[in-house]
Amino acid sequence: GAVVSQHPSRVICKSGTSVKIECRSLDFQATTMFWYRQFPKKSLMLMATSNEGSKATYEQGVEKDKFLINHASLTLSTLTVTSAHPEDSSFYICSARGGRTLGEQYFGPGTRLTVT
Amino acid sequence: DAKTTQPTSMDCAEGRAANLPCNHSTISGNEYVYWYRQIHSQGPQYIIHGLKNNETNEMASLIITEDRKSSTLILPHATLRDTAVYYCIVSTGNQFYFGTGTSLTVIP
Numbered sequence: 001g002a003v004v005s006q007h008p009s010r011v012i013c014k015s016g017t018s019v020k021i022e023c024r025s026l027d028f029q030a031t032t033m034f035w036y037r038q039f040p041k042k043s044l045m046l047m048a049t050s051n052e053g054s055k056a057t058y059e060q061g062v063e064k065d066k067f068l069i070n071h072a073s074l075t076l077s078t079l080t081v082t083s084a085h086p087e088d089s090s091f092y093i094c095s096a097r098g099g100r101t102l103g104e105q106y107f108g109p110g111t112r113l114t115v116t
Numbered sequence: 117d118a119k120t121t122q123p124t125s126m127d128c129a130e131g132r133a134a135n136l137p138c139n140h141s142t143i144s145g146n147e148y149v150y151w152y153r154q155i156h157s158q159g160p161q162y163i164i165h166g167l168k169n170n171e172t173n174e175m176a177s178l179i180i181t182e183d184r185k186s187s188t189l190i191l192p193h194a195t196l197r198d199t200a201v202y203y204c205i206v207s208t209g210n211q212f213y214f215g216t217g218t219s220l221t222v223i224p
Contacts, residue, residue, distance in 0.1 A: 004159075006159075032210075034211070034212070036214075043118075043203070043214045043215060043216050043217060044154075044160070044203075044212075044214040045214070046211055046212065046213060046214075049210070049211060091157070093159050093160075095159075095160075095212075103148055103150070103165070103207060103208070103209025103210070104150070104162055104165065105162070105212060106162065107152075107159035107160045107161070107162075108159050109158055109159045110157070110158065110159050112157075
């Protein structure tokens with residue numbers, strides 16, 4: 001199947017700093033990428049949909065100025081958590097669509113963010 | 117919001133078939149049923165999807181009722197590595213809204 005990578009896999013940052021997470025589709029062109037957040041023992045929550053070359057569409061309740069998304073190429077999307085606070089600590093997962101099968105999303109391994 | 121309902125947890129004996137049900141009574145005609153699973157602290161893994169007909173691949177089988185209001189994922193011979201949270205998602209192929217999923221535990 002198609003491969004999606006994320007970097008870093010884990011990051012610890014201090015409160016007030018910004019953190020950038022990269023999501024790459026390694027063997028296919030991803031016309032659309034999605035960003036999710038998952039708290040412990042909870043399900044994935046969709047944060048935003050990112051289409052290459054256009055502005056991301058954010059889900060209700062997700063602050064676009066806090067979670068900056070850039071999808072500059074067909075293989076790379078980035079999520080920047082700005083002015084991070086401890087409550088932003090979570091598991092961030094990206095997915096990409098654009099493979100052979102309609103609608104099928106390929107998920108990255110996730111990034112564990114801890115804000116101290 | 118998620119449009120699916122799944123049991124919170126299930127157990128299955130190793131080597132036996134695991135049947136995971138999902139209710140999606142408000143599914144629209146252009147929505148597919150997707151199944152993914154998530155092993156602890158990893159990204160979800162695609163299993164199978166379908167629209168109307170039953171589907172089978174190397175991982176599992178998907179049985180969709182004729183009225184499309186429910187489906188069942190079948191893992192024919194469960195192994196310990198199949199222990200995971202299984203998510204049933206209905207989608208037109210755009211956004212995925214995850215429900216709470218079913219935590220499947222395969223017992224030796």
